[in-house]
Amino acid sequence: MTQAKTAYQKPIPLKDIDNAPYWDAADKHQLALQKCDDCNAYSQPPGPTCAKCGSENVSWEQFGDDIKATVYSYVVSYRPFLPGFQDELPTIIALAQLDKVPEVKIMGNILNCEEKDLEIGMPIQMTWVDITEDRALPQWIPATN
Amino acid sequence: MGTIKDRYAIVGVGESERSRKSGKTPLHLALDAANAAIKDAGLKATDIDGFMNYNEGDSCTSHQLATYLGVRPKYVKDIQGGGASTEMLIADAVALIEAGQLNTVLIYRSMNGSSGTRVGRGYDPDMLQRALTGGSFVIPYGSASPSQWFGMYATRHMHETGITKEHLGHVCLSFYEHAQRNPKAFLHGKPLTMENYLATPDISSPFNIHDSCLELDEGNAIIVTSAKKAKDCASKPVYIMGMAARQCHPHAHYWNDIDQVASDYVAEELYENAGVTPDDIDVASIYDCFSWVVMRQLEAYGFAKRGEVGDFVAEGNLKIGGKLPTNTAGGMLSEGYTHGMNNAIEIVRQLRHDYKGTDRQVEDCKIGICTGWAGPDIAGAMILRN
Ligand SMILES: [Zn+2]
Numbered sequence: 001m002t003q004a005k006t007a008y009q010k011p012i013p014l015k016d017i018d019n020a021p022y023w024d025a026a027d028k029h030q031l032a033l034q035k036c037d038d039c040n041a042y043s044q045p046p047g048p049t050c051a052k053c054g055s056e057n058v059s060w061e062q063f064g065d066d067i068k069a070t071v072y073s074y075v076v077s078y079r080p081f082l083p084g085f086q087d088e089l090p091t092i093i094a095l096a097q098l099d100k101v102p103e104v105k106i107m108g109n110i111l112n113c114e115e116k117d118l119e120i121g122m123p124i125q126m127t128w129v130d131i132t133e134d135r136a137l138p139q140w141i142p143a144t145n
Numbered sequence: 146m147g148t149i150k151d152r153y154a155i156v157g158v159g160e161s162e163r164s165r166k167s168g169k170t171p172l173h174l175a176l177d178a179a180n181a182a183i184k185d186a187g188l189k190a191t192d193i194d195g196f197m198n199y200n201e202g203d204s205c206t207s208h209q210l211a212t213y214l215g216v217r218p219k220y221v222k223d224i225q226g227g228g229a230s231t232e233m234l235i236a237d238a239v240a241l242i243e244a245g246q247l248n249t250v251l252i253y254r255s256m257n258g259s260s261g262t263r264v265g266r267g268y269d270p271d272m273l274q275r276a277l278t279g280g281s282f283v284i285p286y287g288s289a290s291p292s293q294w295f296g297m298y299a300t301r302h303m304h305e306t307g308i309t310k311e312h313l314g315h316v317c318l319s320f321y322e323h324a325q326r327n328p329k330a331f332l333h334g335k336p337l338t339m340e341n342y343l344a345t346p347d348i349s350s351p352f353n354i355h356d357s358c359l360e361l362d363e364g365n366a367i368i369v370t371s372a373k374k375a376k377d378c379a380s381k382p383v384y385i386m387g388m389a390a391r392q393c394h395p396h397a398h399y400w401n402d403i404d405q406v407a408s409d410y411v412a413e414e415l416y417e418n419a420g421v422t423p424d425d426i427d428v429a430s431i432y433d434c435f436s437w438v439v440m441r442q443l444e445a446y447g448f449a450k451r452g453e454v455g456d457f458v459a460e461g462n463l464k465i466g467g468k469l470p471t472n473t474a475g476g477m478l479s480e481g482y483t484h485g486m487n488n489a490i491e492i493v494r495q496l497r498h499d500y501k502g503t504d505r506q507v508e509d510c511k512i513g514i515c516t517g518w519a520g521p522d523i524a525g526a527m528i529l530r531n
Binding site: 010011012013014015016019023044045047072073074075076077078079080081082083084085091093095103104105106107108109120137 | 270271274275278279280281282283284285286287288289290292293296297298300301304346347348349350351400401402403
């Protein structure tokens with residue numbers, strides 16, 4: 001069987017025992033972050049324990065779907081290093097600093113953004129792209145206010 | 146001060162041919178490099194009782210190399226690693242000699258980095274998602290190459306410190322200029338001008354092809370022994386003053402805190418162990434997988450203040466004749482690429498004054514630094530003297 005040309009070619013986030021709540025929330029177009037109940041540090045990406053203090057008392061905090069951030073850093077990629085990116089060059093890969101939790105930075109592509117408009121500090125907001133029938137990928141677009 | 150100061154030495158260095166297509170296995174390249182280093186030291190292969198190697202699943206084993214040198218060693222060690230592994234394995238070798246387990250250790254890196262596995266082309270996506278901490282938060286967004294990973298650090302750092310693309314160009318131009326003096330450099334005969342540099346499109350911002358290290362087929366080897374045994378070698382010993390390494394990032398996940406790098410932490414310990422300061426350094430090998438990585442380390446190791454690194458390189462200080470002649474054989478940007486070992490070999494040759502009487506010699510250099518960087522989370526460095 002060959003895959004249809006329209007099939008999603010890019011890598012799909014692999015869920016595992018530690019990160020599943022993040023990606024389950026993403027599939028529902030929501031953001032969830034892991035937080036330590038002892039030292040209050042957020043763990044992003046999530047892990048088996050809090051990497052800051054080693055505590056096993058970690059839980060998940062829901063942030064909903066209105067996620068604002070600013071561009072902390074970025075790269076513009078003109079060459080694909082993974083399948084699926086060859087048709088969408090250049091690719092903007094950014095590190096988003098969350099307005100509500102500035103210590104948390106989340107990587108993503110900035111969609112609907114011209115390279116010339118891209119700059120550090122630029123306001124962006126999270127959006128979700130349905131990539132398969134049951135999976136969605138958090139992404140970023142320039143904030144509209 | 147480190148208790149091993151000046152008590153161990155590098156007594157032999159050597160390399161194979163370097164090319165885009167060796168037509169040989171990494172074992173052949175390793176044999177060429179090892180034999181060159183053994184000859185350089187004036188030793189017999191059987192004088193070596195320990196063999197160590199770092200690789201990314203792309204090399205022969207230390208056991209194979211020893212076997213085909215006709216040696217039955219006491220100790221072999223193969224680690225997964227890239228940048229900074231040279232310095233870390235030298236530390237391991239010193240420790241084993243100090244412990245009375247070994248006498249003389251050969252450390253090598255051998256790879257068909259061009260015709261075999263190419264790091265710069267990225268890796269298998271699913272493997273990466275599982276192998277990298279938090280890989281699933283990075284790989285689905287197309288970030289699978291070290292240029293993209295380090296580029297994220299570079300963009301922010303350049304924004305904060307005023308480093309420009311032209312400053313990165315000065316790093317490249319300085320090393321390319323050195324390569325023009327080194328007939329064995331892969332880019333010998335291919336000088337670079339600022340005009341050409343700036344006209345070259347980026348592969349992944351802020352890096353174009355000149356900002357990125359070469360990918361070549363090549364083997365390198367280094368021999369370490371005690372200062373006492375070094376006296377019996379044919380070469381002029383280069384003594385290890387101090388070493389330091391760090392294999393973690395302050396943060397659990399290195400993309401969550403792109404403002405710190407492991408080199409920041411290594412520097413202090415390194416100078417303390419060696420008992421010197423940045424002002425004492427005459428010649429440098431600074432790990433240069435990408436131009437910006439050099440800039441960031443110049444800051445970390447105290448050669449220029451944060452915010453002044455751009456001017457430091459623009460003034461020509463990395464060139465022979467500058468304040469800190471760096472990567473004087475051309476570095477990994479223009480000589481060759483073995484995840485740092487070729488840079489370590491060059492610092493040894495400079496400190497031995499192997500180039501005396503030519504325009505390649507950093508005149509009267511006495512103390513040198515060699516730094517390694519596998520990423521923002523892994524650094525290792527050593528200070529050597531003649
Ligand atoms: Zn905690």
